[in-house]
Amino acid sequence: MPHLINTMSLHSRLVQSIMALCAIILLTVSTSIIYIVDEQGNKNIASETRAWANILASNSSVFLESENDNSQSKLKSELEKLISTTLINRIHVYRSNEDGSIEFFSSYNKNHKFPAISDKIDQISQLSTIHYEENHLELIVKIIEEQRTIGYLFIQSSLLKKQNFISKLIYVMFGFLIFVLILSFSISQWLFNKTNQPIAKLIEDVGQISQNKNYQTQLATQPYKELDILAKNINILLLRTDKHITTIIDEHQYALSQNQALENRLSARTDALKESNQELLSTLEKLHEFQGQLVETEKMASLGDLVAGIAHEVNTPIGLGVTASSLLADKLSEIKTAFEDKTLKSSQLKKFLTDSDENVSIIFRNLERAAKLISSFKKVAVDQSSAESRTFNVKGLLDEVLLTLSAKIKSANVTISVICPDDLDINSKPGPINQILINLILNSIYHAFEGLDHGTIAINVMNLSDQLHINYSDDGIGIDNSMKAKIFDPFTTTKRGSGGSGLGMHLVYNLVTQALDGHIVLEDDIEHGVSFDITFPVELAST
Known part of the structure; x- marks a missing residue:
């Protein structure tokens, strides 16, 4: 059974291919633009944050060296005046004491609704370079006065503005993607309609030729080069098909005439073969009968060997029994004569009884052996001539065969x-x-x-x-x-x-x-x- 092949229409292939290509291109461009905007936004915010950090650190040095008790609040007010951008969320200023300890000095919070954060004293070394979080970035710079570090400034800048801009950009790109897909679908529909008309006409003409079996019909010239080449090749195929069909018809007629002649010859040979087969069957039946007779003869031959063997084996115990019985008869005659003459002695009677017991034992043993041999032969001979099933002991069957042989x-x-x-x-x-x-x-x-x-x-x-x-x-x-x-x-x-x-x-x-x-x-x-x-x-x- 041929494998089933999943087919797809040209319309579906064209629409899917154009829309997939447009979608891939637009997604690639959109992703690249969003990535570039995100990277550039991060760089700009990082650069602006570092610039603000240096400015604010420079302005904070005066307040850190001041011995005035209000220097902390003054620094806070100064920071609120200086910071004119919405980029900065929080500012922490830390003072470095002479004993090497660092303490919190002052801070700035863009919005009083912002929750306070813990100091970053333990993270000074980690935040010496810009550190990005989910919605903000953090940085700590040194406050230096006369080449001496007098404190540190922690600055936290917001990334929300950049993220909002990227979100809007994604929505714009998504809308543009939908627009491009609709446009590509419309274009592919238009291209398919323009291309499908001559293809449909070509399919219709080929179907008519196949239905009418008029292979001498030629397809018209097509408007597209590729379709025209296809039509010309189909025309060549139609001409060759018509020629091939004509050749097949001629060959079929010739084959019919040859088959008729062959059937006549085959009929004559079949009759001769039937006669030969009949003779062979008769010969084979005779051969099977002869083979069956030979097999039966082989069975009887083996049975004859058994008879000869049993006769030899039985002859010995019977001969011994005859000898013992003759000897016993002679002894009995002597005892009878002595008894009648009244010359029988007790010692003579005792010896007769002993000899008689020995002779009877010899006669019994040999007759028993002969009976056993004859019984075994009888069982083997009966079994050998019978093919019926019965229950038997395998070891006993083996012993009977060995005794017979x-x-x-x-x-x-x-x-x-x-x-x-x-x-x-x-x-x-x-x-x-x-x-x-x-x-x-x-x-x-x-x-x-x-x-x-x-x-x-x-x-x-x-x-x-x-x-x-x-x-x-x-x-x-x-x-x-x-x-x-x-x-x-x-x-x-x-x-x-x-x-x-x-x-x-x-x-x-x-x-x-x-x-x-x-x-x-x-x-x-x-x-x-x-x-x-x-x-x-x-x-x-x-x-």
Whole structure:
């Protein structure tokens, strides 16, 4: 969306610019004049004050040296006679004694209504130069007689007259500013009206051309040079626009004819492409069916490995049980014969009971081990063939898988370390988890530990934020860098031609991502072996 631009009319721009310029100039001039008048007024008052101070100090010296008791009142009368200006507000005369002290001698006050002020004896050094206050200025000068300081004269002059004059000057300037603004507004209105007429006519003509789309029309000559240049450029633009539109129409007609020919060719090619796509779809469906069959075959192959391992494991305890039961039957036959012949001895019976107890114990332990193996295999086989959710203990599931694969693990001399909480009960799909762990362990045995005397597998399980994290790692020969990028792709194997289908890790990937709705990552920054991080959502079983 384009940015909105705030526009202003030429009339407003012209009026505001002229009035602002006049106001700035007049304010600058007025401020300068007021400042100059104020500074000059201060200088004149300061000069006149200093002159009066020197005159009055000279006339006061006689009274300061007089021993007459009426000299103070006489000095006051003399000051009233001498001061003929309204500039001076107050006069203080101080006498300097021989001991260096200074005392008040006499004073003058322009108006008896003026309140008296305290003496300025403590400020003699500060007021030796003119000091400005809000409405007056103050000054103290020495009274010297025969190059000897006999006293001091304090004089206070009014600034009100100057301030009143400046106030009047401000009012005059303000009135003049209003007059100038009104005059500038009138002038700007007149200038705008003179300039706007040809502009309005030009806008009207351009609007008519745009509305009628008659780009061959030419604008008339304008009275102002700038507008005339604009009109000539608009005329050039109109001619080029008309030429461009004609070219576009011709190209559009040509494009229509080309599009029709292209549509005919495209229709023929589309028909051919539909036939090819149909063949490809049929081939793809067959490929998916074949891949599904291979995946099921891979599942059955892993189940076949479990059957072979369980058969080997079950064979040993059953064989021991058969041997113990045969031995027990032989012993029982001997005892029965001795009993029938009445040659049975107590020592012989005691030995038979001891041997029988040992054989029964052997039979029970081995049958119990075989039953446990068969039960674990049954649970793993049922879970592996089912994708339904149920509540189960994760540590128990791991133990059942390891017990089922114990024959493969022992024959490959592999040590498996499991870190999993004993009380971790979840609601999930044990079948896919069984299949994932079996495929990973068998993959390590067949590929990672090939040619090695011993191998180690670590399985670390934890639950974080309703996510079950399984880290599976081994210290085998690892995966070549060229194979890491496509380790989960179907038909990727390092045993091609040696019985490897290349679907083991692809099956693991599908089980994690589709059956468990999780994800699996191969860590590629480890030095030896492989490490898989598997994460999928679970629900903790309610206790």
